[in-house]
Amino acid sequence: MEHEQGSFESFLTWTSSHLGISDSTTTNHSQHSLAHSLCVSIFPHSGGRGLGAVRDLKKGELILKVPKSALLTSESIMQEDKKLCLAVNRHSSLSSVQILTVCLLYEVGKGKTSRWHPYLVHLPQSYDLLAMFGEFEKQALQVDEAMWVTEKAVQKAKSEWKEALALMEDLIFKPQLLTFKAWVWAAATISSRTLHIPWDEAGCLCPIGDLFNYDASGEELSGIENVTALSNGDKSIVVDEDQIDFYSQRLTDGGFEEDSNAYCFYARTNYKKGDQVLLCYGTYTNLELLEHYGFLLQENPNDKIFIPLEPAMYTSTSWSKESLYIHHDGKPSFALLAALRLWATPHNKRRSVGHLAYSGSQLSADNEIIIMKWLLKTCDAVLKSMPTSIEDDNLLMNALDSTISQDFITFMKIAKLMSSRDEIYTFLEAHNITDALSFSEMILSKKVRSSMERWKLAVLWRLRYKKVLVDCISYCNRVLDSFMR
Ligand SMILES: C[S@@+](CC[C@H](N)C(=O)[O-])C[C@H]1O[C@@H](n2cnc3c(N)ncnc32)[C@H](O)[C@@H]1O
Numbered sequence: 001m002e003h004e005q006g007s008f009e010s011f012l013t014w015t016s017s018h019l020g021i022s023d024s025t026t027t028n029h030s031q032h033s034l035a036h037s038l039c040v041s042i043f044p045h046s047g048g049r050g051l052g053a054v055r056d057l058k059k060g061e062l063i064l065k066v067p068k069s070a071l072l073t074s075e076s077i078m079q080e081d082k083k084l085c086l087a088v089n090r091h092s093s094l095s096s097v098q099i100l101t102v103c104l105l106y107e108v109g110k111g112k113t114s115r116w117h118p119y120l121v122h123l124p125q126s127y128d129l130l131a132m133f134g135e136f137e138k139q140a141l142q143v144d145e146a147m148w149v150t151e152k153a154v155q156k157a158k159s160e161w162k163e164a165l166a167l168m169e170d171l172i173f174k175p176q177l178l179t180f181k182a183w184v185w186a187a188a189t190i191s192s193r194t195l196h197i198p199w200d201e202a203g204c205l206c207p208i209g210d211l212f213n214y215d216a217s218g219e220e221l222s223g224i225e226n227v228t229a230l231s232n233g234d235k236s237i238v239v240d241e242d243q244i245d246f247y248s249q250r251l252t253d254g255g256f257e258e259d260s261n262a263y264c265f266y267a268r269t270n271y272k273k274g275d276q277v278l279l280c281y282g283t284y285t286n287l288e289l290l291e292h293y294g295f296l297l298q299e300n301p302n303d304k305i306f307i308p309l310e311p312a313m314y315t316s317t318s319w320s321k322e323s324l325y326i327h328h329d330g331k332p333s334f335a336l337l338a339a340l341r342l343w344a345t346p347h348n349k350r351r352s353v354g355h356l357a358y359s360g361s362q363l364s365a366d367n368e369i370i371i372m373k374w375l376l377k378t379c380d381a382v383l384k385s386m387p388t389s390i391e392d393d394n395l396l397m398n399a400l401d402s403t404i405s406q407d408f409i410t411f412m413k414i415a416k417l418m419s420s421r422d423e424i425y426t427f428l429e430a431h432n433i434t435d436a437l438s439f440s441e442m443i444l445s446k447k448v449r450s451s452m453e454r455w456k457l458a459v460l461w462r463l464r465y466k467k468v469l470v471d472c473i474s475y476c477n478r479v480l481d482s483f484m485r
Pocket residue numbers: 045046047048049050124192193210211212213214215292293294295296
């Protein structure tokens with residue numbers, strides 16, 4: 001989506017003066033909303049544009065408050081526009097996410113006359129969510145499950161767009177806003193930027209609040225599962241030590257608070273001045289992060305991978321299919337171990353050892369050796385069945401990085417070190433790149449650059465997948481060694 005660029009500084013002033021957004025815990029507001037706790041900065045290796053701490057921040061401290069009236073929701077947009085409201089009511093079969101997508105495009109269509117124009121012009125112009133992956137990038141994921149999730153995401157986006165077309169035509173959208181391209185841009189904006197609100201499943205777009213980049217770690221919040229989410233109330237406060245201890249017990253680092261009628265954000269840990277301040281949007285695997293947000297993490301404590309199991313393994317226990325996976329560090333999940341242990345037990349003995357398996361205990365040395373050998377063999381077979389090796393993938397990442405300087409010679413030099421170059425040739429052919437000249441011309445094209453960005457994400461994803469398989473093999477070897485001693 002093309003947007004004219006406004007000045008970011010004037011956007012920040014607008015969020016304070018028009019929307020009442022503040023990062024100050026005192027009543028004394030500065031000329032723009034961010035100055036007391038947060039500032040907008042670029043963090044090249046963890047999310048790009050994001051929010052940094054302008055002073056040391058204490059865990060649990062209120063760092064940003066966005067009034068309800070500043071949240072962009074279907075309700076807030078429709079309240080201002082009777083025509084939109086009436087049209088939406090005529091299309092009651094659409095989901096709340098489809099309605100918010102239409103509302104967002106509707107506001108974009110208003111251009112400068114939209115109340116939200118200063119916010120809209122600073123939204124990203126493109127995204128790399130799975131729904132935007134083309135056939136080539138989908139294949140580059142190499143794993144059936146990931147390709148299937150991508151296919152489903154593309155199909156879902158297409159069918160939701162088709163279903164919403166009648167409403168958009170009813171509203172006499174400009175032709176460029178009726179396109180699938182415009183739809184996926186709006187749907188990706190909503191998928192990657194909305195925050196949860198209790199009154200609309202689609203969530204809300206939250207100016208400034210949607211600039212927090214993601215942190216997966218949940219350690220700071222662990223051990224407080226039984227604490228009820230606390231409410232701050234609408235107080236302008238200078239936080240003292242006791243209050244910080246009190247707030248550090250809260251369950252979430254951001255949420256809508258009825259008492260203050262605002263979205264409130266709290267520091268999820270202690271931050272030093274200059275650190276990036278992060279928000280945990282939820283618990284996601286790398287594939288889910290790619291699907292909903294268009295990025296993935298090198299170290300993701302919530303990552304998990306699935307390997308093909310034999311049908312009898314799924315039926316050996318009552319654990320769900322989703323619980324039979326390998327953790328990010330290569331360790332099999334509790335349920336996978338239990339299912340394998342029972343599967344490797346003769347049918348007539350399963351009943352007597354069931355309680356042991358379900359409590360996570362080993363059944364016998366022989367049983368443990370059988371399952372570790374099976375797991376090791378399966379992970380190894382999966383690795384070998386993949387079209388490229390880890391070494392090739394690392395070389396490919398280096399080659400793709402060399403394209404930043406449009407350096408075809410280096411790109412091909414690195415590519416020649418790879419044992420399998422089919423993927424590279426497919427890409428070059430698809431974009432009619434035959435030599436250094438066409439390479440440097442094509443590399444400037446927005447379409448080719450986007451495709452390369454998504455290709456890189458796919459390679460990064462499959463590298464993480466392969467790394468988990470390798471770690472699982474090491475884990476199995478360690479367990480097997482322990483039986484040999
Ligand atoms: C809510 S927005 C955060 C602000 C965003 N960086 C911006 O410039 O508007 C979420 C998006 O930020 C990026 N992002 C957030 N956390 C990230 C991280 N840890 N690593 C890489 N990208 C991240 C992703 O593109 C994601 O879809």
